[in-house]
Amino acid sequence: MKKFRLLRADEIDCRVAMVKNSGLSLLLYKDARCDMNILxxxxxxxxxxxxxxxxxxxxxxxxxxxxxxxxxxxxxxxxxxxxxxxxxxxxxxxxxxxxxxxxGRELYTAPFIWIPSTKCDITSKGTGYTCYEKFYVSHIGYDENRVINALQIRNEKTNNVVYEYGTIIKTLDPEKASKAQIGTIESICKAHKIDPDMLYSSNNLSKATLTAEQAGLLLQSLKKKFGDE
Structure with a gap:
């Protein structure tokens, strides 16, 4: 049987696992839509x-x-x-x-992700602490054994880098949006009766020149607005 491809950064979500006065830890996960798209x-x-x-x-x-x-x-x-x-x-x-x-089995190889309180807003709540900020994976890399060897996480609102692991390689030529990314955007538009062309236009984007990074950020925005499926 075929071996499935590795997850892209825009297909991975971040969930707060634990919050302390000194910071918080994150877990990486995928949603059901990601699985369906890859299948x-x-x-x-x-x-x-x-x-x-x-x-x-x-x-x-x-x-x-x-x-x-x-x-x-x-x-x-x-x-x-x-x-x-x-x-x-x-x-x-x-x-x-x-x-x-x-x-998505490669997510099991993720490092322990700790964001110090200097890079996030920790709020006291009752006898504990909480954080209302959201985070997203802006870069991920893997070695030949499909183990995560590079990871970058940013604050969703400020876009500031809050966590880095390994060597983050920046490419000069932006990768084009994949068919899967475009398909996901259009399926969300169809489900919520949104005109895809209007969506691209309102975000100053073009389907013809859409990059993988732009598509990832657009998907993050749509997930935040409509929730995971």
Whole structure:
């Protein structure tokens, strides 16, 4: 079976895991839309399927093996979400099943991500602390073993770099937006009845010249506005 490609920076989200007076730690994760896009891109829309059992607690992701002329399946169990219980459980079990296929498994190699209080706004809340700021992955790199060897995280509002790991390589020629990125943008537009051309225009962008970085920032904005799926 094929080995799935590595996640791009714009496909990875940041979640605050722990907050102290001295700073906070972040976890990296992917959403269900990312898994669906990669499956569509890598094996084709008609060559994979998902099914749920045990009230969405279990998810089986099956991929068609043309050489064997049969479906190959992998399954895993999810945990409930704090919001939209059934949808959250189905989404989590689906993401875990996709991890079994290797999609996003490289996230398990992420370093411990600590952002000191000098680079984020820590607020006292009751007997503990919280942070209302959001962060995003602006760069990620991998070695030949698919292990994360470079990582850069920025504050979503200020765009300031708050965390760096490894060597961050800056390319002179910006990478063009991928078909998957454009497809995701257009699928979100369709779901929320937005004209894609108007979206690009209102952000001073053009689909023809859209870069991967621009597409990533636009997707981050859309996710923030409409939430994850």
């Amino acid at each position: 569509d891109e890598e094996v084709g829309q008609e060559n994979w399927q998902r099914s749920h059992s045990r009230d969405n607690a279990n998810c089986t992701v099956s991929i068609w093996d043309d050489s064997k002329k049969q479906w190959i399946s992998k399954e895993d169990t999810g945990t409930e979400s704090n919001t939209e219980k059934e949808k959250g459980l189905a989404s989590d079990s689906f993401k875990r099943a996709c991890f079994n296929w290797g999609i």
